[in-house]
Amino acid sequence: MSFDYRIIDDVIHSRVRLAIMSYLATAHSAEFVELKKALKVSDGNLSTHLKKLEDTGYVIVSKQFVDNKPLTRIEISREGETAFRTYVDGLAAMLGPATNTKKT
Amino acid sequence: MSFDYRIIDDVIHSRVRLAIMSYLATAHSAEFVELKKALKVSDGNLSTHLKKLEDTGYVIVSKQFVDNKPLTRIEISREGETAFRTYVDGLAAMLGPATNTKKT
DNA sequence: GTTAGTACTTTGTAATACAAAGTACTTTGC
DNA sequence: GCAAAGTACTTTGTATTACAAAGTACTAAC
16 A cells, blocks of 8 residues: 555556556557547547657557558557556555455 | 546546545545655645645645644545545446456 | 548647745744 | 744646647548
């Protein structure tokens, strides 16, 4: 139970980026449009958040053309997976007892 | 498992405010200095975040003088408790499988 | 062949996070 | 007894952020 707010990684902590990382934590990879729909985020917003994650090295972004249309694939990196796990653990430590997830 | 990033309450989601709410979720109330030490946050930063929580109605702040020194007591409100619970549930829904907290 | 759509990126701006500086005291040296 | 240092905050300044609107580069439809 640590309440030091600095234990939580603010690259991951942003709402949109947390949603991206959560999605990728299970899916491992996704397409731009797929994420956009799942997270209900505007494309501009998604784009900037992806860039931040890419710059930090938490995701790997690869662009190609399929049927003459751009197709962006986003993959979580090793570093990203580790960071995400650390983030979740830190969060659990902060939330404390409230973490006991109730299964519906 | 919802990845819609808007389900998470951004009043609570800020790192410092999440730490405050987590602290108060178990302690129910705390003093300014107590929070400052527990969260390792600068006083200016704590002050502004508390104001936001107070404005939103998630905490109740009461100021008094004890031994001629100001003493600020922060208490979580009913609304705050509900919002926090909703926040944690939303977070769990987003994090998905990663939520299964491992007990050290 | 203009109009609409897809898949993005860049840009503009309002809001945020944070610490430094400020306020109002009180206690401690000397 | 009064300057200097401390306590408990609040206000202010600024760099960063979050977000959508506008822009780019195409293709498909009418």
